[in-house]
Amino acid sequence: MFAYIIRRLWQMLPTMLGVVLLLFVLFNWVGGDPAYLLAGKMADADSIANIRRQLGVDQPYYVQLWIFIRQVATFDFGLSWATGEPVSELVVTRLGPSLAVLAPLTVLETGIGIALALMVAFVRGSLTERAVMLACTMGMSISILVYIIVFQYWLAYRLGWFPVQGWGGWRYAVLPILIGLAVSLAPTLRLFRSFVLDEVGQDYVRTARAKGLSERRVMWVHVLRNAAIPILTHVMSNLPALLIGAFLLERFFGIPGIGREVILAVERSDFPVIKAVTVYVAVATMVFNLLTDLLYQAVDPRVKLA
Numbered sequence: 001m002f003a004y005i006i007r008r009l010w011q012m013l014p015t016m017l018g019v020v021l022l023l024f025v026l027f028n029w030v031g032g033d034p035a036y037l038l039a040g041k042m043a044d045a046d047s048i049a050n051i052r053r054q055l056g057v058d059q060p061y062y063v064q065l066w067i068f069i070r071q072v073a074t075f076d077f078g079l080s081w082a083t084g085e086p087v088s089e090l091v092v093t094r095l096g097p098s099l100a101v102l103a104p105l106t107v108l109e110t111g112i113g114i115a116l117a118l119m120v121a122f123v124r125g126s127l128t129e130r131a132v133m134l135a136c137t138m139g140m141s142i143s144i145l146v147y148i149i150v151f152q153y154w155l156a157y158r159l160g161w162f163p164v165q166g167w168g169g170w171r172y173a174v175l176p177i178l179i180g181l182a183v184s185l186a187p188t189l190r191l192f193r194s195f196v197l198d199e200v201g202q203d204y205v206r207t208a209r210a211k212g213l214s215e216r217r218v219m220w221v222h223v224l225r226n227a228a229i230p231i232l233t234h235v236m237s238n239l240p241a242l243l244i245g246a247f248l249l250e251r252f253f254g255i256p257g258i259g260r261e262v263i264l265a266v267e268r269s270d271f272p273v274i275k276a277v278t279v280y281v282a283v284a285t286m287v288f289n290l291l292t293d294l295l296y297q298a299v300d301p302r303v304k305l306a
Contacts, residue, residue: 004305012286019282024065077276082268087276098245098257100173105180109188110235117192118219139186148252151179165254176249195227228299236292240284
């Protein structure tokens, strides 16, 4: 396993280099001159030249590329063009509120989704299953904006259970978590149900039933263990998204998270922040892919790492 991990880490280097080159091309040749964006429409040529010199974009492309590679290697992306804060500190301070919402949301969504999927599969073909699937379809058809408005009105304004906006403790995170859970649970349940039903018709399930095992044990032990791999793939592939936050929730609730900061960076053309978040997400994606492969073997020892 150690040799496999070393080989996978080594394979990340060319992938990361490709990400760096793509970002460099997009921000330097497609994204336009940032000096014009920061100087404004009424700026003169001297002001634009001064800004270009301060940003370092007046240097040859190979020098700019080397600076960018060095930033990626050290995770030091300089200062934000909009606020003047160090980008690394800005990302760290904004990441905490985002994780405080999205980490418990991911745990709850996964746990409740698995439990409900097994329960629905247990009563498959019944009226209860059809009713649950109909409710999921209705829930998926409603915009997240409707959930936000309804939950804010009833749970915050009318009942006063939660604060509407701001950040200052766990009470501020509960309502966004509930909204995120209400939005994500329906598609998660439908997906996990399909994973479980794919296993229900397999030969090993019929063999387990023939041995006299109860349906509950068959579903919660045998079926769940084999359905765990696609479920694990789905959950782990979504984990890098935790680093970019929940844009709408953070914007509507005034949460100072990374998602809200990314939106502000796009609006301000704050390229260092955008590039830093993109690089962090790329690294997290590769790391989580490696962890997923390692967890496959922990879940199912029959999986061989090659």
